[in-house]
Amino acid sequence: MVEWYFVAMMVVATWVGAYGALYFKKGAQELKGSLIKKLTNRKVWLGLLLYGIASAISLIPMKFSDAHIIYPMTSMSYIWVAILSKTQLKEDLNKYKIMGIIIIILGIFLLAK
Amino acid sequence: MMKIETGHKKKKNWAYPIILVMFSTFFAAFGQYFIKKGLNQISIFSLVALLGNFSLIFGFFLYGIGAILVVTALRKGKLSVLYPLISLGFIWLALLAAFFLGEILSLANWLGIALIILGIAFVGMGGQNG
Numbered sequence: 069m070v071e072w073y074f075v076a077m078m079v080v081a082t083w084v085g086a087y088g089a090l091y092f093k094k095g096a097q098e099l100k101g102s103l104i105k106k107l108t109n110r111k112v113w114l115g116l117l118l119y120g121i122a123s124a125i126s127l128i129p130m131k132f133s134d135a136h137i138i139y140p141m142t143s144m145s146y147i148w149v150a151i152l153s154k155t156q157l158k159e160d161l162n163k164y165k166i167m168g169i170i171i172i173i174l175g176i177f178l179l180a181k
Numbered sequence: 182m183m184k185i186e187t188g189h190k191k192k193k194n195w196a197y198p199i200i201l202v203m204f205s206t207f208f209a210a211f212g213q214y215f216i217k218k219g220l221n222q223i224s225i226f227s228l229v230a231l232l233g234n235f236s237l238i239f240g241f242f243l244y245g246i247g248a249i250l251v252v253t254a255l256r257k258g259k260l261s262v263l264y265p266l267i268s269l270g271f272i273w274l275a276l277l278a279a280f281f282l283g284e285i286l287s288l289a290n291w292l293g294i295a296l297i298i299l300g301i302a303f304v305g306m307g308g309q310n311g
Contacts, residue, residue, distance in 0.1 A: 171296050
């Protein structure tokens with residue numbers, strides 16, 4: 069079985085990754101002007117940094133624990149991103165989206181079996 | 182994939198970010214494949230080996246292209262619709278493993294692929310209705 073602290077690391081990693089996606093979105097929305105201006109958007113880089121941190125954290129459980137169980141846990145980020153989309157971006161979260169996310173997570177676990 | 186034809190001009194704008202993200206998942210999956218290949222060759226605690234490993238660098242490069250495509254898509258599209266589409270990457274990865282590493286996909290795996298596609302269709306529908 070997978071050790072609890074590896075699971076905890078995946079929870080942290082997916083949360084950090086979800087914030088990465090949020091800042092990707094926030095930065096992407098304000099992209100305009102010259103290429104230099106686009107390439108130096110702080111929010112996009114913050115998103116990338118958070119994504120990098122999330123990947124680095126999740127590499128450890130993937131390397132040292134059962135990857136078949138750890139890997140699909142990255143799909144937790146779909147739940148966190150849905151929550152952040154609703155609370156931070158005021159996007160609507162209807163039953164289709166929620167159903168879709170649940171089905172996707174089920175699919176990912178079956179695919180990783 | 183389910184698409185509701187509205188005959189509306191908005192439809193094209195709606196599909197564009199989704200197609201971009203789908204392409205990005207393809208790059209990300211190849212990226213991940215090479216990153217994994219690189220990590221299998223070395224210890225993650227050796228910084229020198231990390232920085233000099235071709236597979237790893239190439240993997241991150243492909244990942245980077247995927248990221249640019251995602252950011253482009255996010256300029257217009259909704260995060261709650263586009264983010265779940267990244268799960269397509271799991272399908273590409275499974276197919277890559279099947280074709281290049283000779284891994285055999287079980288019935289459960291194929292069911293998983295079908296569920297991911299179904300889930301994406303649901304999320305897409307949610308995006309249109311909301």
